[in-house]
Amino acid sequence: MSNMPERTVLYGPEEVDRALAKAASDVLRRRDSLPALVGIRRGGVKVMDRLSEIFSTTLGRTLNSGVVDINLYRDDWTTARAFPKVGPTEIGFSLEGRRVLLVDDVLFTGRTVRAALDALSEFGRPACIELLALVDRGHREMPIQADYAPFVIRTDAGEIVEVSFDGGAPGIEVVLTKPGRRL
DSSP, X not given: OBOOOEEEXXXXXXXXXXXXXXXXXXXXXXXSSOOEEEEXXXXXXXXXXXXXXXXXXXXXXXXXXXXXXXXXXXXXHHHHOSSOOOOOOBOOSOOTTOEEEEEEEEESSSHHXXXXXXXXXXXXXXXXXXXXXXXXXXXXXXXXXXXXXXXXXXXXXXXXXXXXXXXXXXXXXXXXXXXXXXO
């Protein structure tokens, strides 16, 4: 017998929006060139879309953006599921010599980012790739680190950190779910 999991909203939409605005400012200050944005399919794309809005407002123009699907590049795809659901990678421009800002929602083991880096290699050789993860929750299995991480939290390995996009405008929340206790 077990109790229900405990679900806690760590950061609400206003906090997330302020954090992304600050991160966007940091991205613009760090280097002279403007980045091309690439979101990792699903959560990273939603975060990238919000960042793109912030950059557009700040700069008065839109930045190139694309989407990378990492399912075929995962190192565990044969054990993760019998038939991985593969979405399209949509990068309609060359990454050759470009500054790329790779965007994800939650940085955990680093394996998703490693797979995204492998997938990006098919679109040219960027001048640099920087990583923005909305939440860095630790527990790395690979030597990968975010260049920009508005929220850094420490979690237990069994806890789940989700970025929820179902709320009101801008609608992004960070939620921590702790497993129910066994009785």
